[in-house]
Amino acid sequence: MNSNQHSATQSVNKTEIKHTTCAYCGVGCGIKAEVNPAKRTVNVIGSDQHPANYGRLCSKGSALGHTISTDGRLLEPEINGQQVDWNTALDTVANGFSDIIKQHGPDAVAFYVSGQLLTEDYYVANKLMKGYIGSGNIDTNSRLCMSSSVVGHKRAFGLDTVPGCYDDFQQAELITLVGSNTAWCHPVLFQRIKQYKQDNPNVKIVVIDPRKTQTCDIADLHIPLNLGTDVWLFNGLLNALNEQNKVNHEYLDQHCQGFENSLQAAQASSGNLNALADTLGVPAQDLQTFFDLFCQTEKSITLYSQGVNQSSSGTDKVNSILNCHLATGRIGKPGMGPFSMTGQPNAMGGREVGGLANTLAAHMDFNDDSIDRVQRFWDAPNMATQPGLMAVDMFDAIDEGKIKAVWVMATNPVVSLPNADKVKAALEKCDLVVVSDCIADTDTARLANVKLPATGWSEKDGTVTNSERRISRQRGLFEKAGNAQHDWWIINEVAKRMGFDSGFNHTNQADIFREHAALSAFENSDAEGHRLRDFDLSNLQTLSDEDYETFEPIQWPINAEFPEGRDRFFSQGGFFTPNRKANLLGITPKLPVNLPTNDYPLRLNTGRIRDQWHTMTRTALASQLNQHISEPFVEINTENAKQLNIQANDIVSVKSKWGEMLGRVVINENCKPDTLFAPMHWTQVLSKQGRINTVVNPEVDPFSKQPESKHTPVNVSQFSAQWHGFVLSRHTTAWPEVDYIVSAKGKQHNRLELVHGTALNNPTQTMLAWLGFDNEQQVSEQGLELLSYQDAESGLYRLALINEQGALQAVTMIAPHQNLPERTWLAAQFEKESLNKRARNALLSGYAPAGEDIGRIVCACFSVGEKTIEAAVKSGCCSAEAVGDQLKAGTNCGSCVPEIKEIIGQMDLGT
Ligand SMILES: Nc1nc2c(c(=O)[nH]1)N[C@H]1C(S)=C(S)[C@@H](COP(=O)(O)OP(=O)(O)OC[C@H]3O[C@@H](n4cnc5c(=O)[nH]c(N)nc54)[C@H](O)[C@@H]3O)O[C@H]1N2
Numbered sequence: 023m024n025s026n027q028h029s030a031t032q033s034v035n036k037t038e039i040k041h042t043t044c045a046y047c048g049v050g051c052g053i054k055a056e057v058n059p060a061k062r063t064v065n066v067i068g069s070d071q072h073p074a075n076y077g078r079l080c081s082k083g084s085a086l087g088h089t090i091s092t093d094g095r096l097l098e099p100e101i102n103g104q105q106v107d108w109n110t111a112l113d114t115v116a117n118g119f120s121d122i123i124k125q126h127g128p129d130a131v132a133f134y135v136s137g138q139l140l141t142e143d144y145y146v147a148n149k150l151m152k153g154y155i156g157s158g159n160i161d162t163n164s165r166l167c168m169s170s171s172v173v174g175h176k177r178a179f180g181l182d183t184v185p186g187c188y189d190d191f192q193q194a195e196l197i198t199l200v201g202s203n204t205a206w207c208h209p210v211l212f213q214r215i216k217q218y219k220q221d222n223p224n225v226k227i228v229v230i231d232p233r234k235t236q237t238c239d240i241a242d243l244h245i246p247l248n249l250g251t252d253v254w255l256f257n258g259l260l261n262a263l264n265e266q267n268k269v270n271h272e273y274l275d276q277h278c279q280g281f282e283n284s285l286q287a288a289q290a291s292s293g294n295l296n297a298l299a300d301t302l303g304v305p306a307q308d309l310q311t312f313f314d315l316f317c318q319t320e321k322s323i324t325l326y327s328q329g330v331n332q333s334s335s336g337t338d339k340v341n342s343i344l345n346c347h348l349a350t351g352r353i354g355k356p357g358m359g360p361f362s363m364t365g366q367p368n369a370m371g372g373r374e375v376g377g378l379a380n381t382l383a384a385h386m387d388f389n390d391d392s393i394d395r396v397q398r399f400w401d402a403p404n405m406a407t408q409p410g411l412m413a414v415d416m417f418d419a420i421d422e423g424k425i426k427a428v429w430v431m432a433t434n435p436v437v438s439l440p441n442a443d444k445v446k447a448a449l450e451k452c453d454l455v456v457v458s459d460c461i462a463d464t465d466t467a468r469l470a471n472v473k474l475p476a477t478g479w480s481e482k483d484g485t486v487t488n489s490e491r492r493i494s495r496q497r498g499l500f501e502k503a504g505n506a507q508h509d510w511w512i513i514n515e516v517a518k519r520m521g522f523d524s525g526f527n528h529t530n531q532a533d534i535f536r537e538h539a540a541l542s543a544f545e546n547s548d549a550e551g552h553r554l555r556d557f558d559l560s561n562l563q564t565l566s567d568e569d570y571e572t573f574e575p576i577q578w579p580i581n582a583e584f585p586e587g588r589d590r591f592f593s594q595g596g597f598f599t600p601n602r603k604a605n606l607l608g609i610t611p612k613l614p615v616n617l618p619t620n621d622y623p624l625r626l627n628t629g630r631i632r633d634q635w636h637t638m639t640r641t642a643l644a645s646q647l648n649q650h651i652s653e654p655f656v657e658i659n660t661e662n663a664k665q666l667n668i669q670a671n672d673i674v675s676v677k678s679k680w681g682e683m684l685g686r687v688v689i690n691e692n693c694k695p696d697t698l699f700a701p702m703h704w705t706q707v708l709s710k711q712g713r714i715n716t717v718v719n720p721e722v723d724p725f726s727k728q729p730e731s732k733h734t735p736v737n738v739s740q741f742s743a744q745w746h747g748f749v750l751s752r753h754t755t756a757w758p759e760v761d762y763i764v765s766a767k768g769k770q771h772n773r774l775e776l777v778h779g780t781a782l783n784n785p786t787q788t789m790l791a792w793l794g795f796d797n798e799q800q801v802s803e804q805g806l807e808l809l810s811y812q813d814a815e816s817g818l819y820r821l822a823l824i825n826e827q828g829a830l831q832a833v834t835m836i837a838p839h840q841n842l843p844e845r846t847w848l849a850a851q852f853e854k855e856s857l858n859k860r861a862r863n864a865l866l867s868g869y870a871p872a873g874e875d876i877g878r879i880v881c882a883c884f885s886v887g888e889k890t891i892e893a894a895v896k897s898g899c900c901s902a903e904a905v906g907d908q909l910k911a912g913t914n915c916g917s918c919v920p921e922i923k924e925i926i927g928q929m930d931l932g933t
Pocket residue numbers: 047048082167200201202203204206207208230231232233235248249250251252327328329330333364365366627628629630631632633634635636732
């Protein structure tokens with residue numbers, strides 16, 4: 023090797039370490055990224071210094087390196103499907119918005135943004151709409167996520183303050199998880215709690231969730247209350263606290279108001295224990311155990327998430343929880359407090375900038391003083407004077423033609439909003455739909471007039487705030503892909519072209535951050551010197567670009583009083599209400615608005631799975647994340663399955679008054695009778711009819727306008743399938759005309775799951791067509807070998823194509839039933855350069871040669887299959903730890919440990 027070659031190799035292999043934050047959930051894990059800029063690769067490791075995760079990562083975070091390819095990225099601006107340059111695209115957006123505003127006023131336009139924008143992006147989007155366009159019509163997908171918590175906090179504390187911090191999780195003696203599948207949705211916090219419990223076996227954990235989830239794995243007690251009944255439960259708890267003399271009257275007298283009122287309402291709804299247990303649908307004894315535990319354990323923390331927020335009584339659920347903590351003074355002290363776990367990486371940052379339509383900016387609302395203050399700070403020419411339309415109402419207004427232009431940034435409402443077909447129809451008829459996304463093909467981008475390519479995680483640079491108010495840096499690891507631009511830059515450019523030059527001349531992200539910090543500090547104290555607003559970054563107003571670059575994670579507020587940030591609020595009161603006292607509220611429980619009927623007798627609950635993020639635009643790019651669960655499913659109780667004559671793996675149709683979806687059935691005891699669970703993730707890009715939100719009702723909470731995503735009356739029926747099949751193919755194939763299609767990326771292949779309601783006329787011919795061939799001759803002309811098996815009588819057809827080098831190109835099978843071979847072994851054959859004889863022989867049966875079948879993947883991090891785990895258990899590994907020692911399964915992110923335990927448990931039962 024000469025010296026030139028040597029240095030070229032060196033620069034190609036040169037890696038650098040950068041510290042950044044995970045792209046996904048609100049835990050906000052720190053990442054140490056080993057970046058190779060030349061190869062555009064990154065090795066992602068948990069940062070052991072970051073106080074959110076201390077080195078841990080979950081399956082999604084660990085797979086980030088597999089989602090950064092430029093394949094599938096939106097790389098150029100487009101207008102009506104045609105690539106254009108940035109000038110044209112930006113002018114089109116600016117002129118389009120300006121023209122509509124001129125003709126119809128500022129309320130005829132809207133922005134629909136996201137908790138996945140960075141704070142800097144979010145800040146300028148909010149400023150443009152509320153200060154310059156002059157409308158409140160900017161709302162965010164956080165409306166669907168934690169707006170009930172925001173309103174709950176404001177009603178009780180005066181402002182939207184999260185009183186505690188993650189450290190409390192490891193100081194509490196009772197941890198109550200309400201409506202949270204922490205194991206799958208906040209996996210690193212779950213790992214921290216699990217470790218803490220292992221080290222401190224006396225710590226008690228209670229899970230309050232209608233469904234049995236993987237989170238129950240660490241629970242001492244699971245309370246599967248009926249959907250939507252949390253207020254009854256927490257009213258009952260308040261009543262019990264009072265009866266057991268656990269109310270902290272000193273704290274109440276000094277720092278709170280409204281206790282009597284809250285207690286009266288609680289008494290009115292509680293009745294006796296048996297009546298209450300009946301309402302909740304749980305054993306009275308378990309309820310009593312929970313009440314006793316809570317009453318007796320001073321160091322008690324209540325963590326909650328979407329089972330609380332996404333409800334037509336979401337805000338009331340939040341306040342019923344806050345009531346119990348305020349009444350006991352268990353708030354803002356080590357190991358004590360209510361804690362809303364935020365979903366998105368920057369849900370909290372969005373709240374800080376005021377990105378919700380009913381907030382203004384920097385934790386200020388639409389009152390005269392704040393409007394005037396923000397107007398002066400921004401020197402705003404057209405200040406909005408009232409809240410704008412909130413998500414569901416915003417899309418209704420688009421549907422009605424009242425809003426004529428909408429700019430959607432970093433969210434996919436055609437999939438994630440309830441009554442999703444209406445959302446789709448609304449966008450179809452909207453005059454101007456602008457979509458900023460990093461991914462080219464999303465359900466929403468398909469309806470855009472203008473597509474703007476945004477930089478994605480690994481290119482973006484800025485700040486995010488996690489659930490415990492900790493601000494961390496996301497740092498750019500690579501050059502921008504193609505012609506993508508940062509969201510803040512795109513917004514500023516549009517603003518300038520709309521004639522708003524002066525407010526949008528930021529030189530970089532740091533410049534925006536300084537302005538954001540300065541606004542938080544602006545006129546933020548009363549005559550006595552009390553901070554008026556909790557959110558205060560006064561010490562960061564003059565942060566230099568260099569300081570911003572090296573910024574270390576810190577919890578707000580960051581001001582003269584708390585220069586190192588603040589972990590807790592309110593142990594000594596100091597609420598942000600006019601008299602600085604917290605409010606306990608009298609809450610009358612309410613049932614969900616839409617209740618089951620004869621036509622729709624079941625209740626649909628929805629949520630998340632372990633390895634996918636929302637609408638899957640990014641996680642589905644990492645093949646290992648598609649292995650654990652690769653199809654939209656409908657979880658149903660054994661009893662209902664029997665009644666409906668539904669078998670495991672059948673395809674079912676779920677219908678409501680609003681729409682229909684198809685999913686594969688999973689039968690177990692996780693859901694209570696007459697309730698179902700389905701994941702929110704599948705889209706039209708990845709499935710023909712897997713979007714659950716076509717079915718979900720658009721009912722909202724009256725205070726927060728957060729949709730009731732967890733409760734819709736539905737019916738279920740078996741989809742009468744004539745055949746089931748799949749295609750695994752090295753090259754992407756077009757979708758055939760069949761009723762049920764789900765697509766998933768695998769390693770070196772793509773997978774289509776297919777089901778159809780009528781018989782195939784000429785199966786072999788049709789299957790060849792799926793693979794892109796008109797006839798067998800074409801196959802051989804391309805130098806491919808065709809293996810084929812057909813048994814017309816039993817309806818089994820199988821085809822495989824092998825190239826001249828002996829590598830598998832495609833395999834497809836159909837059968838009249840759903841008992842097709844596991845896809846795992848077949849999928850693995852695509853990774854082989856050439857198939858050996860054993861493999862070729864096994865190919866058409868689809869069943870792996872002895873010893874090679876690993877079964878369905880359980881551990882996504884190390885691709886360990888169910889059958890491998892079963893074999894290890896048989897050979898003597900009797901615990902999840904032992905399985906981990908032998909196979910590594912469960913030893914990285916640990917999210918599959920509950921499932922490994924389940925497998926061990928089931929095998930115990932069988933022997
Ligand atoms: N893997 C993964 N992790 C994620 C995400 C993801 O897409 N994938 N998204 C992130 C985001 S944005 C969010 S908001 C969080 C959400 O995190 P979670 O809220 O934990 O997730 P969900 O699965 O939506 O719902 C949680 C639970 O609420 C229960 N539930 C339903 N109705 C009720 C009820 O009436 N009362 C009670 N007590 N419980 C009920 C459901 O059965 C479900 O198990 O996850 C974040 N983390």
